Amino acid sequence: MTRPEIEDLWARFVAGALPEADLRELARLLETDVTLREELLADYRVDSSLRGLPSDRDDGALFVHEFLARAAAERTGSAFVRAVESRARGELPTRGLKVAVGLGLAAIAAGVVSAFVLFETRDSRQAALEQRGTMTLPVADRAARDDAPEPRAPSGAADLVRATGDVSLIVDGERQQGRAGQSAPVGSGVWTGEGSAARLQLAGGTTLEVGPETLLASVFGERVGRGGRVVLVSGVLTVGVPPRALPLLVATRHGEVTATGASFRLDASGAATKVVVLAGRARLQGRSGGEIHVEAGRQALISEGASLDTTPTRGGATTITFVVGNALLGPGDEAVRGRLEALGFNVALRTPAELETGQLQSSPLVVVSSTITSTDLRVPLRDLAVPILSWEESLLDDLAMAGARGSGLGGITRRPVAELVIKATNHPLSAGLRDTVKITTSNTPMTWGAPSPLAIWVAHWPGRPADAALFAYESGMPMLDGRPAPARRTALFLFDDTAALLTPDGWALFDAAVVWTSGR
Amino acid sequence: MQEPAGDDDLIARVRAGSPVAFSELVRRHQGAVRGLLARYLRARDAVDDLAQEVFLAALRGIDGYRGDATFRLWLLAIARRHAAGHLRDQIRRRARGANVLELAIMGWHADALERGVVAARDDELWLAALQDCLGRLPAESAALVSAHYFRAESLADIARRHGKREGALRMTLLRIRQALRECVQRRLMVESEP
Numbered sequence: 001m002t003r004p005e006i007e008d009l010w011a012r013f014v015a016g017a018l019p020e021a022d023l024r025e026l027a028r029l030l031e032t033d034v035t036l037r038e039e040l041l042a043d044y045r046v047d048s049s050l051r052g053l054p055s056d057r058d059d060g061a062l063f064v065h066e067f068l069a070r071a072a073a074e075r076t077g078s079a080f081v082r083a084v085e086s087r088a089r090g091e092l093p094t095r096g097l098k099v100a101v102g103l104g105l106a107a108i109a110a111g112v113v114s115a116f117v118l119f120e121t122r123d124s125r126q127a128a129l130e131q132r133g134t135m136t137l138p139v140a141d142r143a144a145r146d147d148a149p150e151p152r153a154p155s156g157a158a159d160l161v162r163a164t165g166d167v168s169l170i171v172d173g174e175r176q177q178g179r180a181g182q183s184a185p186v187g188s189g190v191w192t193g194e195g196s197a198a199r200l201q202l203a204g205g206t207t208l209e210v211g212p213e214t215l216l217a218s219v220f221g222e223r224v225g226r227g228g229r230v231v232l233v234s235g236v237l238t239v240g241v242p243p244r245a246l247p248l249l250v251a252t253r254h255g256e257v258t259a260t261g262a263s264f265r266l267d268a269s270g271a272a273t274k275v276v277v278l279a280g281r282a283r284l285q286g287r288s289g290g291e292i293h294v295e296a297g298r299q300a301l302i303s304e305g306a307s308l309d310t311t312p313t314r315g316g317a318t319t320i321t322f323v324v325g326n327a328l329l330g331p332g333d334e335a336v337r338g339r340l341e342a343l344g345f346n347v348a349l350r351t352p353a354e355l356e357t358g359q360l361q362s363s364p365l366v367v368v369s370s371t372i373t374s375t376d377l378r379v380p381l382r383d384l385a386v387p388i389l390s391w392e393e394s395l396l397d398d399l400a401m402a403g404a405r406g407s408g409l410g411g412i413t414r415r416p417v418a419e420l421v422i423k424a425t426n427h428p429l430s431a432g433l434r435d436t437v438k439i440t441t442s443n444t445p446m447t448w449g450a451p452s453p454l455a456i457w458v459a460h461w462p463g464r465p466a467d468a469a470l471f472a473y474e475s476g477m478p479m480l481d482g483r484p485a486p487a488r489r490t491a492l493f494l495f496d497d498t499a500a501l502l503t504p505d506g507w508a509l510f511d512a513a514v515v516w517t518s519g520r
Numbered sequence: 521m522q523e524p525a526g527d528d529d530l531i532a533r534v535r536a537g538s539p540v541a542f543s544e545l546v547r548r549h550q551g552a553v554r555g556l557l558a559r560y561l562r563a564r565d566a567v568d569d570l571a572q573e574v575f576l577a578a579l580r581g582i583d584g585y586r587g588d589a590t591f592r593l594w595l596l597a598i599a600r601r602h603a604a605g606h607l608r609d610q611i612r613r614r615a616r617g618a619n620v621l622e623l624a625i626m627g628w629h630a631d632a633l634e635r636g637v638v639a640a641r642d643d644e645l646w647l648a649a650l651q652d653c654l655g656r657l658p659a660e661s662a663a664l665v666s667a668h669y670f671r672a673e674s675l676a677d678i679a680r681r682h683g684k685r686e687g688a689l690r691m692t693l694l695r696i697r698q699a700l701r702e703c704v705q706r707r708l709m710v711e712s713e714p
Binding site: 007013052 | 550555560561564568576619624625629647650675687691698
């Protein structure tokens with residue numbers, strides 16, 4: 001092979017355009033000719049360097065940030081994360097008082113970053129080369145470049161769009177009370193107290209639902225050319241990344257989860273990180289090695305030393321019964337079925353006429369939609385020792401959960417509504433929400449009931465504290481007829497097509513209802 | 521004006537438990553570490569992830585640094601070990617999407633890293649030399665490098681815009697890299713002269 005032929009093959013290989021047969025030929029050639037190999041490997045290293053040259057100051061600052069976040073997640077070398085955790089758990093100084101440098105990740109990160117000029121609008125290396133190159137670029141090319149959007153520096157910030165209860169931002173080493181509408185600067189920490197919750201919105205519409213007693217560190221809404229990154233130090237985090245958003249990376253002390261076009265929940269409260277993928281697909285990497293992809297409806301544990309493996313989000317009897325008015329699902333029932341599947345259930349659709357007592361008794365959860373006609377039910381449900389979640393208002397009295405329609409103890413809201421008021425803020429059914437919560441994107445009729453005073457009153461409609469929008473009975477708790485509930489019973493605010501309109505908060509309440517009622 | 525703390529001072533503070541001091545060391549040396557890794561690994565994310573591993577290893581092993589060489593050289597030695605390990609691991613896993621030649625190159629790179637065929641001092645100076653040489657490129661070459669490598673434009677797109685053949689641009693880039701390599705070698709020789 002002549003030198004020009006070899007160079008042509010090599011140049012095509014470096015450009016990623018060499019067929020398999022030529023690749024093998026070139027590999028054989030390099031295997032035997034050491035001098036040629038050393039020369040071309042040197043070229044390959046120059047090419048690699050140019051592709052990944054880390055010379056801009058933005059990346060340097062962000063790299064330090066990310067390193068700190070990772071060190072924090074791994075609890076390496078110092079006790080600063082443990083310290084910030086303990087501080088955040090109740091010992092944080094009062095607002096306005098500086099956390100001592102060295103005690104808090106945020107303080108450290110802020111101290112380091114303040115020495116940098118962050119987020120320059122251009123990469124100085126690229127700008128210098130462009131300045132030189134512009135002199136000889138054709139006019140058309142220059143025009144094309146001028147029209148091209150200026151490379152945007154990521155703001156890196158995240159928006160705190162909801163703060164319920166005791167929520168703190170840790171910014172520049174200071175603990176601040178978190179308020180909805182605030183911007184969490186790059187590298188901020190977020191802490192939620194008992195019964196509290198927060199929602200952060202990142203670039204591209206990615207949302208972080210921060211559960212109670214959770215500490216996030218080093219929140220990056222966006223990184224240069226890449227998506228956001230956040231460290232979940234402890235607690236529970238539910239993430240939603242829209243399909244077209246840049247990937248989000250969530251690091252914990254055990255590993256990392258990366259996803260786009262997906263929704264997943266992480267629980268880093270214990271000795272391992274539990275990851276449940278609700279929708280889409282997520283990539284998990286353990287600190288001690290291994291990588292797996294987890295699909296919707298499956299879960300995985302990331303822990304030190306253990307190999308990664310996925311399991312269905314519910315092992316064994318995973319099939320639940322969803323009772324609907326028509327097997328050709330409307331938009332509300334379709335949305336519910338999708339959500340139930342995303343939560344890891346196999347969903348057996350049944351119309352009332354298809355229900356059999358035996359089948360119901362083996363179901364870990366029965367979900368009853370308001371699209372049914374309750375008089376079509378042939379199977380009595382009142383004493384069925386299986387958890388039931390229902391939003392069929394005509395069934396409330398049959399189940400002894402609330403009064404019959406016309407009794408003034410249950411029905412459909414007279415006026416369309418979109419918000420409800422959380423009453424039992426510390427109950428799992430509240431999903432960590434409190435106060436007035438917007439649950440649908442527009443006003444729509446919904447279900448209400450007036451349960452027993454002994455029931456768990458989770459939420460009511462605004463201005464109507466006696467009209468429960470979400471209520472439940474624990475197993476064994478006396479119901480409206482005075483007899484005990486044979487299993488958990490929950491009445492949800494939905495109506496026929498409401499589920500198609502649910503906001504993230506609405507789905508959070510739905511998920512909480514499914515999880516609590518089924519006892520997962 | 522107060523002089524910035526030297527590496528030795530910072531290391532002493534790290535040993536006394538100051539994470540802030542280590543953060544400063546990371547800031548100072550991340551460019552060199554990432555630059556070395558970028559020579560051997562092509563994925564930017566892999567470079568950054570491995571660079572973090574290098575600093576974590578350095579943090580864990582800070583007590584093992586005896587000061588025989590500069591802290592940066594010590595770090596780069598760790599980086600070389602990590603890069604070699606990463607490449608071996610990639611080969612073992614037959615890295616997803618890697619073709620036969622890429623796998624072979626990973627092996628040769630790992631060999632070179634493990635045998636220490638590149639002088640440590642050259643590793644330390646190489647990135648700065650490359651950056652210097654980039655700044656000396658003729659304007660047209662600089663424009664092509666900028667478009668392809670820093671703006672990630674495909675050669676097909678550049679060729680279309682400039683009315684050139686893609687194959688010709690591939691060869692032009694090869695010549696530019698060759699010139700850069702020779703320039704870097706000259707710079708390293710000058711630097712190593714007494």
